[in-house]
Amino acid sequence: MRNNSCHATFLRVFFSVCFTAVLALTSCAQHSAQWLHYQPEAGQEIGKKVVLISGDEEYRSEESMPMLAKILSVHHGFESVVLFAIDPASGEINPEYTKNIPGLNQLEDADLVIFATRFRELPDEQMKFIDAYLKAGKPVIGLRTATHAFNYAKDSKSVYKHYGYNQKGEQWEGGFGRQVLGETWINHHGDHGKEGTRALINGLEAVAENPLLTGVKDVWGPSDVYGIANPLAGSTILLFGQPTSGMQASSPSNIHKSVMPVAWTRSYQVEGGKQGKAFSTTMGASVDIANADFRRMILNACYQAVGLEKRITPELNIQFVGEYQPSMFGFGKHKPGLFPTDYQ
DSSP, rough: OHHHHHHHHHHHHHHHHHHHHHHHHHHHHHHHHHHHEEOTTOOOOSSSSSEEEESSSSSSSSHHHHHHHHHHIIIIOOEEEOOOOTTTOOBOOTTTTTTTTTTGGGGOOSSSEEEOOOOOOOOOOHHHHHHHHHTTTTOOOOOOOGGGOOOOOOOOOOGGGGGGGTTOOOTTTTHHHIISSOOOOOOBOOTTTTEEEEEEEOOOOOHHOGGTTTTTOOOESSOBOOOSSSSSSSSSEEEEEESSHHHTTTBBBBBOOEEEEEEEEEEEEOTOOEEEEEEESOOTTTTTGGSSHHHHHHHHHHHTTOOOOGOOOOOOOOOOOOOOOOOOOOOSSTTTTTOOOGOO
């Protein structure tokens, strides 16, 4: 009897150790994943791949990009890949680490890219995939800080330092922001952290009928209006932004401040590349994504970018997939200790 009891105890301990080891290995495998990859359900695929690139210290793109990816994949059949700023030492998401976004090779077969980055100084072995994508003239969507997506030190030896937001010179003036999206970082036109943005649809008939504005009626967000110095030559302005005296949807417009473009489309062509199309908006903080009509405009832009404009209707599903409780923007406020799979 004693031998049987000892044997049973041994088995319990043995299987407990094995189970713990399996959980540990599974956890390590999950944490080793440096990006998210959503495949649509069988039969729902539309044959288009979008890569969403997060990486900003302030506006919580590490929260908004996974949700947009899930909406695109679950409701609309896109293959969606989300990339993050990763601390190479820990493997954790750290948007304040500006020199590493693994998985940019996913752009090689992408049909669309969405940038939500800020002041990145990526190594050449990563930037080469962005450069190749843009030279191929593929479509681009830029959100909020994408106007100043990159920032290189003056003494940088990178062959891609001309992508920096403050680049000078005729061919790359304003870097990626101005050359691809239409504008670089200028200033906060609204009172940052105190004023939001009330979007005003461009009243021109040709603009109001643009498919990107299908079903879009009421766009408001807590992030403030950015200043625009460039006249956005060759761009079609869809929305203007009026600062609001307060950061609630019910806050009145600050009529003492002028309006600025906050969403537009344009063609781009980087040096040595083909012509492509870009959609840009200076809105796009994680809390802005909570506005239904703003999400709808982004979804419309995705469909238009990949040549599926005829699928745009006012009834497109923009509902969140699971819970979405975005963090308020601010520096040093990202959630520490998280890995890409924590946003799965």
